[in-house]
Amino acid sequence: MSEYYDSELEEIKKKRLEEFMRRLEEERRRKEEEMAREAxxxxxxRRIMTPEARGRLANVRLVRPELARAVEDYIINxxxxxxxxxxxxxxTLKRILLELDSRSRRDYRIVIREKR
Structure with a gap:
């Protein structure tokens, strides 16, 4: 009886290890694909932007990464x-930044009501 449980336990351990290894391999592959896309x-x-424009975009990325990504997507498209x-x-990059920033900004209004 104990041998049955031991073999069953070993089978469960083996399946879990295989599943873990499969997930690990998928994650590694996904990261490699993402790195290749980003490269x-x-x-x-690099081909379509001047060094000054790339520098400005890098500075924007530090402060507003979502805006920098949107600008990159826009320029690439x-x-x-x-x-x-x-x-x-x-x-040109400044004009694109202003245009995309104005699209993404929300206009907030604060209304103060007096108590009666």
Whole structure:
């Protein structure tokens, strides 16, 4: 009887270990794919942006990472669609930042009501 439980326990341990190893491998593969996609994005941005514009975007990323990501996506989409003329310089990046920032900002209003 004890041998039965021991073999059953070993089988459970083996299945758990296999599942753990499978998950670990999937996570490693997912991270590698994400790193490859990010490297490809950065390569595209290096080709279509001036060093000054990339520096400004890096500074924006420190403060507002979601805005920097939106700007990167916007610029990459323009380039892939063939609607980007030349490289993105600092002035062009400033205009894009203002446009995308104004779209994402919410207008907050504070209303103070007097007590009666």
């Amino acid at each position: 490809q994005r950065q390569a595209i941005l 323009l380039a892939l669609a063939g609607r980007l003329r030349g490289v993105v310089d600092d002035d």
